[in-house]
Structure formats: structure tokens, C-alpha cells
Amino acid sequence: MKHTALKTLAFAAALLSQIAAAHAGEITLFSRDNFRGEEVTIRDGARDLRDAGFNDRTSSLIVHSGVWEVCEHKDFGGYCAVFERGQHNDLRRFNNSISSLRQIERGGRGNGGGFRDRDGDGRDDRAERREEWRERRDDRGPGGQPGFNRPDPIELFEHARFEGRRVSFQGEMRSLRAADFNDRASSMVIYEGQWQLCEHDNFGGQCVVYGPGRYDNLGPMNDKPSSLRRIR
Structure with a gap:
């Protein structure tokens, strides 16, 4: 009985670990355009990219998973923008200007899809x-x-x-x-x-x-x- 309980706990722990991994974000920063040069991969966010030796050095990036906010100053200050999964070679004003970044949640778009007519006038x-x-x-x-x-x-x-x-x-x-x-x-x-x-x-x-x-x-x-x- 005890052995069965331990197996159940182990399975639950493994399942929780898999769920957490599925929701963990990952982003790679590159020092040059076209995903070249030195690179650093971030998984837990960074309040100050000086700690990774990558402050104001990013010229392209790849979001492997998650939704990421990147900011021009440390501690997520200054101008910030959101990058979703994909390859981003044109960083516009963020070229060599990223000092902090973190994974964020993306809110829904209102109350979901479909036709809504709360005032009963026949229009969405x-x-x-x-x-x-x-x-x-x-x-x-x-x-x-x-x-x-x-x-x-x-x-x-x-x-x-x-x-x-x-x-x-x-x-x-x-x-x-x-x-x-x-x-x-x-x-x-x-x-x-x-x-x-x-x-x-x-x-x-x-x-x-x-x-x-x-x-x-x-x-x-x-x-x-x-x-x-x-x-x-």
C-alpha cells in the first residue's frame, strides 16, 4: 500500500513538472542581426542584462515559447514592447537597447468570440x-x-x-x-x-x-x- 502511494506521488510530481515545463518561456538573444554573433538564452527573465553581460547588445531574438516583454531600461523600465513566439530580426527601436525582459501572460480579447447583443438591437x-x-x-x-x-x-x-x-x-x-x-x-x-x-x-x-x-x-x-x- 505504501509502495503504491509513493508511486502515485512520484507520478503526480512528474506530471506537475511537465505542466510547469510546458508553461515555461524561453527566449534567445543575439548580438547581431539575422540571429548571428554571441547569444544568450533566458528562461526565468532578467531584471538587468548586465548580469548576463548582454546589456544593450541585442540585435535579433527568437522567442521559443511564451510571450515576452522586453524593456529598454533595467527593472522593466522605460519603453517596453511585447514579442510573441517566432523569429524577430527587425527590432526597430530596440536594436542594441534591451536591458531587461520577462515572460508575461497575454490577456484574452474581451468576452470571447461569437455574436453578442446585450441591448437586444440585433447588432453585435x-x-x-x-x-x-x-x-x-x-x-x-x-x-x-x-x-x-x-x-x-x-x-x-x-x-x-x-x-x-x-x-x-x-x-x-x-x-x-x-x-x-x-x-x-x-x-x-x-x-x-x-x-x-x-x-x-x-x-x-x-x-x-x-x-x-x-x-x-x-x-x-x-x-x-x-x-x-x-x-x-
């Missing part, structure tokens, strides 16, 4: 939202200035299903305490861009990237965001 709610965005974007204010009524690109809501108090932002917020919204967001609307939400100030802790859409529940990030920024 997402199409209506896009049309509303275009109309507000193209509105003219006093003196004919374009975009006078243009909404901020991201809105956070205090409760699920876009209820409760809400706040909107145009750019990064290193601490949502300044808006009295720390650890309070439960739903969100993104009108444009890719946005990173993090559970701690200054983009620390767990971070998730979301694209345009309506998120009526933030799932694992519910009531957790403490900082946010646009990364694309």
Missing part, C-alpha cells in the same frame, strides 16, 4: 462600440479641432460588467493610487492599443497584456492592478 455590441469610437474620434469641437470628444484609450471600472466608479487614462500610470483606484479595477474597456496591467506599483509583480476590447471581468487580475501603461 463590439461592432457598435467600434462605430461609437470612430464617431467620437471624428467629432469636431469648438473651432473645428479634430478629436475634441475623443475618449481616452483605456477605461477601468470598479465592478464587473462595467459597473461602479470608472476612470480613464491616456498614458502610463506608475501608481493607480494617484487616481484613488489602486487594487480596485474589476472590468475594463480598451479602445486602442496594447496595454499592460501590473499588480504592483512601477509595473512590478504579475503583469498581463490586453488588446482592444471589452473585458467584463479581469479574471486573475480582478482587483489587482496597481499600475498600467501602453506598450504598443
